[in-house]
Amino acid sequence: MSIQDDKAKEVSADGAAGPIILFFILGLAASLVFGWVIFPKLLYSQKKQPIDFNHVLHVEAVDEGCESCHFFREDGSFSGIPELAQCVDCHEEAQGEDPNEVKFVEEYVANGREVPWLVYARQPDCVFFSHVAHVKEAEMDCGTCHGHIGESEHSRVYEENRITGYSRDIWGKNISGLKKHTWERMKMDDCAECHATKEIKTDVETLPWPINWLPLPYKKQTGNQASVTTVKEACFVCHK
Amino acid sequence: MEIGRRSFLSFIIGGAAGTAISPLPWKLIDDSSIWSQNWPWTPVPPDGEYSQSNSVCTLCPGGCGITVRKVDDRAVKIEGMKGHPVNDGGICVMGLSGLQLLYGPTRVKTPLKRAGKRGEGKWEKISWDEAISDVTKKLAEIRSKGESHAVGSIVNSDSGTVPNLFKRFLTAYGSPNFMTMPSMQDSYNMTMLLMQGVSAQVGFDAENADFILSFGSGIIDGWGSPVRMFKANSAWKVNGKKVVQIESRLSNTAAKSDKWIPIKPGTEAALALGIANVIIMESLYNRENIESQSGFDAFKELVLNEYSTDNVSSITGINSATIVSLAKNFAQASKPLAICGKGQGSTPGSLNEFMAVHALNALVGNINKEGGVWAVSESDYIKWPELEMDSIAESGMQKERIDGAGSEYPHAKSLLNRLAEVINSGDGSLGALFVSDANPLYSMPDSKALNTAFDSIPFVVSFSSYMDETASNSDLILPNHVYLERYEDVPTPGGLQKNVIGLTKPVVTPQFNTKNVGDSIILIAKALGGSIADAFPWDSYDACLKETLGDKWDVLEENGFWSDSDSKVATGEFNFYPDAMKSLSSFSSVSIEGSTISYPLVLIPYDSIRLANGYIGDPPFVIKTVEDTVLKGKTACVEINPKTGKELGLTEGRYAFIHTPRGKAKVKVHLYEGIMPGIVALPRGLGHTAYDKYLAGKGCNFNELIGPAEDPISGLDAAWGIRARLTKI
Ligand code: SF4
Numbered sequence: 014m015s016i017q018d019d020k021a022k023e024v025s026a027d028g029a030a031g032p033i034i035l036f037f038i039l040g041l042a043a044s045l046v047f048g049w050v051i052f053p054k055l056l057y058s059q060k061k062q063p064i065d066f067n068h069v070l071h072v073e074a075v076d077e078g079c080e081s082c083h084f085f086r087e088d089g090s091f092s093g094i095p096e097l098a099q100c101v102d103c104h105e106e107a108q109g110e111d112p113n114e115v116k117f118v119e120e121y122v123a124n125g126r127e128v129p130w131l132v133y134a135r136q137p138d139c140v141f142f143s144h145v146a147h148v149k150e151a152e153m154d155c156g157t158c159h160g161h162i163g164e165s166e167h168s169r170v171y172e173e174n175r176i177t178g179y180s181r182d183i184w185g186k187n188i189s190g191l192k193k194h195t196w197e198r199m200k201m202d203d204c205a206e207c208h209a210t211k212e213i214k215t216d217v218e219t220l221p222w223p224i225n226w227l228p229l230p231y232k233k234q235t236g237n238q239a240s241v242t243t244v245k246e247a248c249f250v251c252h253k
Numbered sequence: 254m255e256i257g258r259r260s261f262l263s264f265i266i267g268g269a270a271g272t273a274i275s276p277l278p279w280k281l282i283d284d285s286s287i288w289s290q291n292w293p294w295t296p297v298p299p300d301g302e303y304s305q306s307n308s309v310c311t312l313c314p315g316g317c318g319i320t321v322r323k324v325d326d327r328a329v330k331i332e333g334m335k336g337h338p339v340n341d342g343g344i345c346v347m348g349l350s351g352l353q354l355l356y357g358p359t360r361v362k363t364p365l366k367r368a369g370k371r372g373e374g375k376w377e378k379i380s381w382d383e384a385i386s387d388v389t390k391k392l393a394e395i396r397s398k399g400e401s402h403a404v405g406s407i408v409n410s411d412s413g414t415v416p417n418l419f420k421r422f423l424t425a426y427g428s429p430n431f432m433t434m435p436s437m438q439d440s441y442n443m444t445m446l447l448m449q450g451v452s453a454q455v456g457f458d459a460e461n462a463d464f465i466l467s468f469g470s471g472i473i474d475g476w477g478s479p480v481r482m483f484k485a486n487s488a489w490k491v492n493g494k495k496v497v498q499i500e501s502r503l504s505n506t507a508a509k510s511d512k513w514i515p516i517k518p519g520t521e522a523a524l525a526l527g528i529a530n531v532i533i534m535e536s537l538y539n540r541e542n543i544e545s546q547s548g549f550d551a552f553k554e555l556v557l558n559e560y561s562t563d564n565v566s567s568i569t570g571i572n573s574a575t576i577v578s579l580a581k582n583f584a585q586a587s588k589p590l591a592i593c594g595k596g597q598g599s600t601p602g603s604l605n606e607f608m609a610v611h612a613l614n615a616l617v618g619n620i621n622k623e624g625g626v627w628a629v630s631e632s633d634y635i636k637w638p639e640l641e642m643d644s645i646a647e648s649g650m651q652k653e654r655i656d657g658a659g660s661e662y663p664h665a666k667s668l669l670n671r672l673a674e675v676i677n678s679g680d681g682s683l684g685a686l687f688v689s690d691a692n693p694l695y696s697m698p699d700s701k702a703l704n705t706a707f708d709s710i711p712f713v714v715s716f717s718s719y720m721d722e723t724a725s726n727s728d729l730i731l732p733n734h735v736y737l738e739r740y741e742d743v744p745t746p747g748g749l750q751k752n753v754i755g756l757t758k759p760v761v762t763p764q765f766n767t768k769n770v771g772d773s774i775i776l777i778a779k780a781l782g783g784s785i786a787d788a789f790p791w792d793s794y795d796a797c798l799k800e801t802l803g804d805k806w807d808v809l810e811e812n813g814f815w816s817d818s819d820s821k822v823a824t825g826e827f828n829f830y831p832d833a834m835k836s837l838s839s840f841s842s843v844s845i846e847g848s849t850i851s852y853p854l855v856l857i858p859y860d861s862i863r864l865a866n867g868y869i870g871d872p873p874f875v876i877k878t879v880e881d882t883v884l885k886g887k888t889a890c891v892e893i894n895p896k897t898g899k900e901l902g903l904t905e906g907r908y909a910f911i912h913t914p915r916g917k918a919k920v921k922v923h924l925y926e927g928i929m930p931g932i933v934a935l936p937r938g939l940g941h942t943a944y945d946k947y948l949a950g951k952g953c954n955f956n957e958l959i960g961p962a963e964d965p966i967s968g969l970d971a972a973w974g975i976r977a978r979l980t981k982i
Contacts, residue, residue: 036260040267048275056280137287138300177287184283188276249332 053188057172057181063128064121065113066168074103079155079163091144097127131171133182134159134199141251160196204251301325307334307813309743309755310348311736312869314410314436315339315478316746316753317348318813321737321760328352328737328761333480338753338816339746340480346875347865348480353872354735355764359719359945361732362765371708372726381768384731389780391712392426395684396781401427401649403684407669409434409691409868412744414798417635418774418789419689425640425778425788427649430683432656433667434691434867435970437594438747440601443664443967444611445628447833449620450825456627456750457592459485462494463624464586466528466579468521468593468610469500473509475597475862477748495586497579499524502859502892502934503927504596514579515929517570518857519842519973521593524576525609526837527565529616530556531580538584538616548830552612555830555838568840588624589617596860596937598747599867600698601969603843608834615829621822630821632745632752635801640788655681662968670961670970673699676706689716689733689770692868694723695941698970699915699960716770721870722943733770738763740795741771742802742809751820756802756809769794833966843962847914847976854897856913856933856977858955864938871938873947882923883936889952890923892934893979898924901979908982911935913975915960918953919982933977 075081082095092099100122107118121128136142147153155163172181184190185198192198195207272278289295301324310317310331318337322330331351333344354360364384369375379387395404406423408416411433420431441455459465459482470476473486486509489496498510499521507513516524532538533553543549562573569576583589593610595602611626619625642650656672658665675681686707697703700722707713707726715727718735733739736757743755771794778789791797799806805815845855863878865871871879882890891911893903903909907922911933920935928934939952964971 032256032260033263036256036264037267037270040264040269041271042267044268044271044277045275048272048277052275052277052280056284137290138297174284176281176284178291179287184280188280190276190279249330 049188056175058175060131060171060173062131062168062171064117064168067113068163068165070166072163083155085145085149089143089145091148093144094130094132097121097125100128131173131180133169133171133180135180136183136199137179139252157195158199160194298324298327298329301327306758306760307811308737308758308760309813310344310351311741311743311757312347312351312354313345313475313479313865313867314746315345315348315480316743316749316755317344317478317480318755319344319348319351323760326761328355334813337814338751339478339749339814341484343480343484345475345479345483345862346878347862347869347872350872350874351737353874354719354869355737355761357872357945360735360765361718361720361724361730361767364732364766365730367728371728374725376730381731381766384729385773385776385780387729388714388731388777391685392777392781396426396645399645399648400684401645402429402652403682404428404686405430405432405655405683406687406689407432407434407691407693408689410436410438410744411666412631414635414742414794414801415689415771415774417637418771418794418797419687421637421640421788422774422778422785424650425642425646425785426781427642427646429650429652429654429659430656431667432669432672434693434696435601435667435669436747437598437601437607439666439969440604440607440967441594441747443604443969444607445823446664447831448608448611448615448828449628449823450828451628451823452631453628453823454631454745454747456629456820457590457748458622458624458627458750459590459592459748460488461624462588462590464494464583464589465489465496466583466589466591466613467496467498467500467506467510468525468591468606469498469595470506470592470598471504471596471860472496472498472506473862474504474506474860476506476594477598478746479597479862481746481749495582497582501857501929501932503925504859505861507927514571514575517568517929518855518932519603519845520569520840522603522606522609522837522842523560523565523568523840524571525591525606525613526556526560526840527562527569527576528580528583529609529613530560530565531562531577532584532613532616533557535581535584537581539618542618543616546615546827546829548828552829552834555834559838559840583613584617588619588622590614590619590625595973596858597866599696599860599937600973601964601967601971602973603971604833604964604967604969605837605843608831609837612829612834615827620827621824627750627820628823628825629745629750629752630823632754632817632821634742634754634803634805637801638790641784643784646784655683657968662966664966665968668968669693669697671963671968673697673702673706674961676709677702683710685712685714686710687714687716688723688727690868692717692721692723692870694726695721695870695943695954696867696956697961698956698972700954700956701916702960716773717868718767719869720943721868722941725943731770731773732765732767733773734759734763734767737761738767739769740798741769742798752817754802754805754809754815756813756815758810758813771797836965843964843971843973845962845972845974845976846960849976852913852976852978854893854931854933854977854979855974856911856935856958857974858937858959859892859934860937864936866938870941870944870948873945876948876951882925884939884952885921887951888919888921889936889939891920891979892923892925892928894928894930894932895924895926896930897933898922901981903979903981909979910982911958911977911979913958913977915975916957918958920953920979922979932974933979 084092107114183199185192304323306321308319310319317340318334320332320334321328333340333342335342364379365376366379368377406419408419423431445451445453472482496510497512498507499514499516500507501515501518562576566573591610591613614626621627653660656668658668713727714729715724716731716733717724718733724730737760741757745752775789779786808815903922905924909922911918911920935955937955940954941948959975961970962972
């Protein structure tokens with residue numbers, strides 16, 4: 014190959030490097046914008062709650078704070094989303110002028126129809142979660158998982174994942190899957206984060222029948238080292 | 254600027270790089286995996302109302318409490334019941350898989366009448382009315398010929414309302430031939446009778462014992478009430494209690510014990526007496542309390558004269574120092590407990606062994622003591638009115654039992670192990686046989702001989718819920734509901750130190766056209782009329798059960814179990830040396846079948862918690878858990894010591910035939926250091942020919958290779974093995 018040829022090649026390579034880098038950057042930028050900004054918008058549909066609910070207003074009006082509506086039933090189950098019957102206790106008739114309340118009374122109370130609330134924290138069917146174990150036994154704060162919901166004046170928009178049908182709260186608002194606070198994500202890893210470190214309490218007192226005649230293996234220690242994610246049959250605790 | 258191929262490619266590469274560091278691919282992977290779980294054609298059980306129901310598991314004699322989780326009328330999960338006195342929340346792999354026995358393919362769905370030859374698998378579906386009238390006609394015919402005593406029944410045990418309905422039926426009909434499936438409980442009951450003079454069930458305060466000497470009992474292999482024993486074993490570990498396992502094979506129990514002492518199989522009784530010898534020689538017992546007890550002097554003489562440490566060492570193959578230190582550790586423990594019944598205790602074993610071990614317990618003073626052995630009075634809730642027998646029944650009941658229990662062997666209640674031989678040798682015959690809650694054609698030793706005997710019984714009725722070996726070889730099947738569909742009492746499981754009665758409940762409505770066996774019996778009795786019908790005054794089995802349980806019913810219905818507040822102990826005078834024990838002078842182990850020349854090896858069975866070997870066979874989930882050193886493909890593995898392997902030229906994984914005087918089977922060789930040279934071990938629970946395709950045809954049935962060996966005192970089956978030969982293929 015002659016020397017001239019080589020030179021010619023160098024020139025042409027120099028000339029092409031610019032556009033190549035430029036296009037690379039363009040491609041990079043476009044996909045980043047798509048991935049981080051456009052994709053989440055496409056992925057989630059926006060739904061409005063049937064009634065715009067004001068937590069602040071209600072907390073002021075009731076006597077027992079959150080527990081007035083979100084209470085434990087006698088059998089230990091939890092009234093997460095209150096049923097219409099509870100609302101009716103106060104709202105048999107509209108108490109004020111608020112169009113939301115009027116709509117609630119006319120459409121639901123009057124017809125005895127449950128409000129089809131969209132549940133932000135709804136988990137798949139295979140997940141068994143006991144509120145009583147966490148709130149009463151482990152004395153956890155509602156806010157640890159649900160955030161400061163009691164301070165909201167309006168119902169947030171409910172964002173539904175078009176592919177899975179689950180609420181955006183499960184994956185978390187941040188599309189990257191990262192979170193700053195414990196309540197910003199509700200996937201299995203987020204449960205495990207806490208459970209890997211916390212011990213579970215097992216106490217013979219919690220058994221349903223008095224079995225004081227029973228000898229040793231039935232007398233369990235309280236606060237042993239096992240965690241719910243490491244004990245035998247651990248999977249079945251949440252996945253029934 | 255020209256957009257060339259290169260620019261385009263670099264745009265694509267830039268796009269790919271950007272995509273990779275954006276959340277898009279990762280989020281899409283997660284979402285699409287969730288999406289695929291929710292495809293409309295992915296089977297998802299319908300949602301419904303959740304509820305829970307407390308009941309009892311009857312898949313083995315363990316009697317564990319279970320809590321069944323339901324969605325509407327569908328059972329979706331079985332869990333151990335928290336707070337239950339037997340298993341407190343624990344459950345075994347079999348219990349967990351119970352739903353497969355409810356919804357699985359092996360159920361008999363409606364009454365069936367044999368259409369082809371026996372065992373051919375051709376059946377005609379019939380109605381319940383037809384089924385009941387077929388049985389009634391046959392029974393009426395036999396009775397009219399004055400042969401009522403030629404009707405027999407085989408059930409799982411002799412306690413509880415259903416077995417007692419069978420017994421009552423046979424009595425009213427006129428036959429003494431009520432037979433039960435054998436187990437170690439038979440030997441323990443007889444030991445209680447002979448040494449303590451009481452009719453009681455044995456109970457072990459295992460949880461409070463601090464030194465457990467086990468003569469081959471598979472503590473974590475399914476012995477006694479299995480889940481209870483797992484829990485006790487875990488507690489011993491946590492609390493530093495000692496377990497010594499005496500067994501010729503390194504079983505799971507042996508591997509988890511504090512000390513494993515291999516012994517020549519069949520010589521356990523000699524070891525127990527050798528330990529007694531050391532305790533007596535060294536005065537390690539409470540002389541004041543023990544020496545005054547009846548029979549002690551004779552026992553002492555026997556032990557001192559014949560069971561010196563050296564002598565026992567040569568019988569058992571255990572060195573003298575080990576025997577001495579074992580005896581000292583046992584006697585000096587504050588709550589020592591000796592137990593026996595090999596493996597899961599599904600065979601009765603040698604009565605000598607049970608008596609020797611029981612004497613050892615008595616010697617260290619742990620009878621009816623905390624951490625010891627208890628004689629638990631059987632709960633007596635069945636109080637039915639005395640029945641009136643007509644003349645046919647009376648004369649039938651005068652006849653001797655076909656199996657010789659009560660006559661040839663005066664202490665025995667039932668000797669099913671003798672049935673095959675009696676029939677096959679022409680010494681007796683049966684005209685009709687009922688089988689319920691049992692699968693003798695699979696689980697009795699020498700099952701082939703029993704099969705032959707069945708061939709000569711003209712009318713076999715099975716009440717099985719499943720198409721098991723016995724059901725498939727019967728003439729008529731009147732299928733029972735499975736345990737999750739019916740009410741039935743479950744009497745105190747063997748080994749518990751106090752009475753705990755369980756109640757199975759119809760957790761779901763019956764899935765098929767089946768009927769509670771209790772109802773079938775009542776219907777047959779009523780159809781036969783006369784004094785037989787009068788003996789069954791109840792409208793239905795449930796009514797009978799409710800009446801029988803009386804004031805316990807409400808508690809049982811609510812909790813699933815009822816338990817005594819204290820142990821009810823039967824006390825009788827302890828006798829160290831009942832007549833039966835005389836046979837222990839000049840020890841000889843129960844001799845096993847086969848000549849040493851043609852059969853140089855000894856075949857022994859072993860049990861695993863993953864292999865059910867009773868009435869119920871492994872459901873699909875459970876058979877999946879069996880290791881490939883136990884079942885490889887469709888072949889069962891035999892364990893032999895590498896030394897034995899070398900002598901026979903058999904290497905790991907080789908196929909071979911195992912021959913015994915009773916049969917032959919193809920097996921795979923597994924070399925295992927944990928088995929004594931000269932011994933071959935084969936798992937029990939494989940080799941089914943019936944049930945479903947998940948179980949049938951896998952491995953070989955140990956019971957086809959072994960024959961029963963009659964215990965000279967009890968008449969029960971005492972065979973612990975059989976001589977065998979391995980040949981290369
Ligand atoms: S041990 Fe027996 S009774 Fe208990 S769960 Fe297992 S199979 Fe059922």
